[in-house]
Amino acid sequence: MRSQRRCSRSGCIEPAVATLTYVYADSTAVIGPLATHAEPHTYDLCENHARRMTAPRGWELVRHDGDFTVPPPNSDDLVALADAVREAARPPESEDPQPPTPGRRGHLRVLNGNLGS
Secondary structure (H helix, E strand, C coil): CCCEECCCCCCCCCCCCCCEEEHHHEEEEEEEEEECCCCCCEEEECHHHHHCCCCCCCEEEEECCCCCCCCCCCCHHHHHHHHHHEEEECCCCCCCCCCCCCCCCCCCCCCCCCCCC
16 A cells, blocks of 8 residues: 655644645746655645645745545555565575674674773
8 A cells, every 4th residue: 555645744744635846947836636756855745734835925836726635555556565564574684694703792892991091
């Protein structure tokens, strides 16, 4: 299933139904149906924020006139989710089957002596 995207506005936990994009070259803000994928430099908005959004002073706002609805999940989303779950459940492949050297944990080690003297 499609992961539920949330509204980008701070403190809002409502599901996103629209995408806001700024077209800087044209000084235009565009609010349209929710984009298929989250993209950098765009903002997902819930219906309330999509309807109440205003453009910055001197900018034009283009808003989708139709209904904003959450798109239904499709089979590609379900397959991708199943693959991700399988991948996460798979034990990590270890290239070095030997245990770590005693006295050393990961990338940290204890230094003896006075530093700076």
